Amino acid sequence: MADQTLDVKGLNCPLPILRAKKALKDVTMGGTLLVLATDPGSVKDFEAFCRATGNELIESTTEGNVFSFVIKRMS
Amino acid sequence: MADGAGSNTKKLSMIVTKGSLDWAYPPFILATTAAAMGLEVSMFFTFYGLTLLKKKLDLNVTTLGNPAMAMPMFGMHMAMPNIVSAIPGVDAAASAMMKGLIKKKGIASIPELRDMALESDVEMIACQMTMDMFEYTMDDMIEGPVLGGAATFIETATKSDINLFI
Numbered sequence: 001m002a003d004q005t006l007d008v009k010g011l012n013c014p015l016p017i018l019r020a021k022k023a024l025k026d027v028t029m030g031g032t033l034l035v036l037a038t039d040p041g042s043v044k045d046f047e048a049f050c051r052a053t054g055n056e057l058i059e060s061t062t063e064g065n066v067f068s069f070v071i072k073r074m075s
Numbered sequence: 076m077a078d079g080a081g082s083n084t085k086k087l088s089m090i091v092t093k094g095s096l097d098w099a100y101p102p103f104i105l106a107t108t109a110a111a112m113g114l115e116v117s118m119f120f121t122f123y124g125l126t127l128l129k130k131k132l133d134l135n136v137t138t139l140g141n142p143a144m145a146m147p148m149f150g151m152h153m154a155m156p157n158i159v160s161a162i163p164g165v166d167a168a169a170s171a172m173m174k175g176l177i178k179k180k181g182i183a184s185i186p187e188l189r190d191m192a193l194e195s196d197v198e199m200i201a202c203q204m205t206m207d208m209f210e211y212t213m214d215d216m217i218e219g220p221v222l223g224g225a226a227t228f229i230e231t232a233t234k235s236d237i238n239l240f241i
Binding site: 010011012013014015017018021048049052053 | 107108112113180181
């Protein structure tokens with residue numbers, strides 16, 4: 001289970017990333033954030049976001065039309 | 076938020092020259108996203124782009140000169156030939172339609188993106204020459220932007236990793 005959950009279902013680019021960036025600030029270093037999104041572009045976007053920011057994308061899964069990402073805060 | 080002014084921080088600079096609803100999106104989407112990814116961002120607002128800094132935004136689209144514009148309507152895509160833009164009310168209707176789509180599809184509004192850009196310390200520079208030409212004062216503009224000119228932008232651009240003209 002992730003430490004915190006962010007629901008951005010129904011939101012379009014770039015809001016899932018912007019909201020996740022904000023939410024990560026409230027996650028303790030080494031803690032995890034679960035992001036739930038419906039924007040199909042977010043799959044590649046969260047990979048890029050994590051690479052650029054030094055955070056770790058430890059899980060990226062799809063269930064129906066919902067994309068789930070678990071991000072470990074590293075920076 | 077940038078990780079500080081360290082020399083390893085990547086920088087994005089942009090010239091924003093267009094002030095219509097459709098053209099307002101790319102610069103603000105890229106600015107907010109780049110800031111979220113840790114870049115230092117600077118936006119230079121000139122000519123019609125300057126109007127994007129006004130306190131009161133009234134953004135519109137036009138069908139004129141936009142052959143690629145096709146609105147989803149009645150389950151199909153309706154092309155907008157140039158001639159229809161001459162009909163009174165068509166541009167207003169197209170603008171209202173686009174604003175409706177923006178809401179329906181969970182897309183951020185321009186004022187929302189602009190606020191987020193300011194919150195994440197995106198630097199905004201208002202072109203002094205354009206301010207003078209179109210007779211605007213800083214009182215017409217939101218809090219945050221500073222005045223500058225071409226030399227200000229060129230200095231920023233030479234230190235940038237990415238530089239866009241929009």
